[in-house]
Amino acid sequence: MTQPxxxxxxxxRAALDAMHRETATTGRRPSVLGLxxxxxxPNTTLRRRFPEICAELTPGHTTPAASPATDxxxxxxxRRDNARLRRDNHNLTANLEVAIANIQQLTLEVHQLREALEHARNVTRLPRPPR
Known part of the structure; x- marks a missing residue:
């Protein structure tokens, strides 16, 4: 058996460059595991033999930062979007709780109205055969 x-x-680096080019179409960032x-x-062999390339792919490694004003x-x-989303989430949760309570109330009322209708029409329930 021959070794490659x-x-x-x-x-x-050529494989990494190919992965960077594919990023535009796939939207996925290159990773050490993918490389x-x-x-x-194996992942560990790549990390052991090419640590500097793997360091470029780790999340802590960044490209030159944008200007501080942009950041x-x-x-x-x-933060503004996050606060708005939290408010919206809180409002939606409250509305959902109100809707659940209304559905429960309506279910009870329907049950009571059906019982009243059956009583008014003098409905007698027949026993059901066992299944």
Whole structure:
């Protein structure tokens, strides 16, 4: 049984570049596990043999940051959206509780009205045969 030729840094970078190009179509960020699968290597082997490339793919590794003004504006917008979503969620939860209570009340009223109708029409229930 012959071993495949060892991978070089160039081979791994080429596979990583291909994954970066696919990001535009798939929307998925490249990962160490995905790169390892593409190269036919176990995840730990890839991490051991190419630690600098794997470090580029870890979530803590970032590309150059945007300007601080953009970050502050983005964070402010996200916080405002989050607060609005929390309010909406709270309102929807309250409306759902009211709707559940109304359905329960209507169910009880329907049951009482059916009993009153049966009593007014002098309905006698026949026993049902066992199943």
């Amino acid at each position: 030729p060892p991978l070089t840094d160039t081979d791994v 390892a699968q593409r190269l036919g290597l 502050v504006a983005t964070i402010r917008n996200l």
